[in-house]
Amino acid sequence: MKIAMIAALGNNRELGLNNQMLWHISEDFKHFKKTTTGHTLLMGRKTYESIGRPLPGRTTLILTRDSNYEQPGTYVVHSFEEAIEYCQSKGEEILFIAGGGEIYSQAFEKNLCDLLYLSYVDFSGEADTYFPTFDESKFELIDLKEFSATEKTPFWKLKVLKLVS
């Protein structure tokens, strides 16, 4: 089973503020939906609460240290290992780690990721959650798409990176 991380980050690695996203780029949402539909998402409890519902067409795993935590329509896990075992037991081909900052950091520390889907957004502004720095030399670029700015949305580009084997 492959493990992928999917994130959108600003010029200074900004991810979020006050448990909210920093921009609304419909093309990026479409990319997220298309990439993850039919698969399983693993997200931290704070990210889940910011979204507030399970995303349709996907299985949602919520990571929390709270042994009593429950959310309808989701599975609650208490470690990365439990999430991975869950997906393996279901015969999943890929698990998407969907944030937030704490979860991305730990996934890098544990060297879990085979693939990175990173949307780089031309946004600089206030944030309280950041995407971690990581050793980019361990990954090779396998896809790059660029999206022009519009009246409503900034320029952004999608990079897909694969772990060098």
Ligand SMILES: NC(=O)c1ccc[n+]([C@@H]2O[C@H](COP(=O)([O-])OP(=O)(O)OC[C@H]3O[C@@H](n4cnc5c(N)ncnc54)[C@H](OP(=O)(O)O)[C@@H]3O)[C@@H](O)[C@H]2O)c1
């Ligand atoms: N731009 C993007 O692509 C993107 C994507 C996702 C999220 N975000 C943004 O990121 C922000 C949220 O990120 P965040 O870093 O504050 O929180 P988070 O990573 O979403 O969640 C943190 C929570 O996860 C649980 N957790 C963390 N490590 C754990 C472990 N090893 N075992 C068990 N549980 C663990 C804990 O929950 P408990 O406290 O319940 O124990 C912790 O409080 C929001 O602003 C959101 O909008 C942005």
